[in-house]
Amino acid sequence: MGWHAQKGEHALAAFGVTPNGLSTEEAAARRAQYGPNRLPEPPPRGVLVRLRGQFANLLIQVLIAAGLGTAALGHWADSSVIFAVVLLNAAIGLWQEGRAETALAVVRSMLPNEASVRRDGARSRIPADDLVPGDIVLIEPATGCRRICG
Numbered sequence: 001m002g003w004h005a006q007k008g009e010h011a012l013a014a015f016g017v018t019p020n021g022l023s024t025e026e027a028a029a030r031r032a033q034y035g036p037n038r039l040p041e042p043p044p045r046g047v048l049v050r051l052r053g054q055f056a057n058l059l060i061q062v063l064i065a066a067g068l069g070t071a072a073l074g075h076w077a078d079s080s081v082i083f084a085v086v087l088l089n090a091a092i093g094l095w096q097e098g099r100a101e102t103a104l105a106v107v108r109s110m111l112p113n114e115a116s117v118r119r120d121g122a123r124s125r126i127p128a129d130d131l132v133p134g135d136i137v138l139i140e141p142a143t144g145c146r147r148i149c150g
Contacts, residue, residue, distance in 0.1 A: 015134035021118035022134055030132035037131040050097055054090040116140060 003011065012019065022030070055061065067082035113128045116138040123138060131137070 017134045017136065019136075020121035021136045022132070023120055027119060027130070027132050027135065030134060031130060034132060036129045038129050047094070051090060051094055053097075054093040055086075060086060060089065 006014075055064070063082055063086050067079050067086065070082060071079040114125050115128050115131055115135075116123060116125055117131070118124075118136040118138060119126075
């Protein structure tokens with residue numbers, strides 16, 4: 001049976017936690033043992049990798065094949081126009097992707113990075129990086145946005 005279907009008492013016992021939550025000392029010991037609650041940052045994609053991705057589209061590959069075909073037939077004007085369209089598309093795509101990555105970084109920096117937990121029998125807000133296995137995380141409805149399911 002998955003964790004989502006377990007009784008609360010079973011989950012507490014499995015992690016060695018009381019209903020009052022972890023003590024500050026136990027949380028510090030678990031953080032030292034398991035490390036921070038943080039995913040590794042993906043390495044930034046270089047310009048050449050992003051540029052190569054612009055040519056992964058099937059339609060762009062068909063245009064490249066058409067450009068090569070028209071060049072092989074000696075239709076240099078048609079071939080030049082096709083390759084100009086392909087290169088312009090790649091440049092615009094590369095520019096838009098760079099702007100999107102910048103916008104995503106700004107949005108990430110604006111997101112709150114805290115969690116409500118029960119520790120030492122009291123509710124407290126801690127940085128999400130300080131969450132450890134066994135923390136009782138208190139879930140709250142989103143501010144100003146409540147949904148009724150059913």
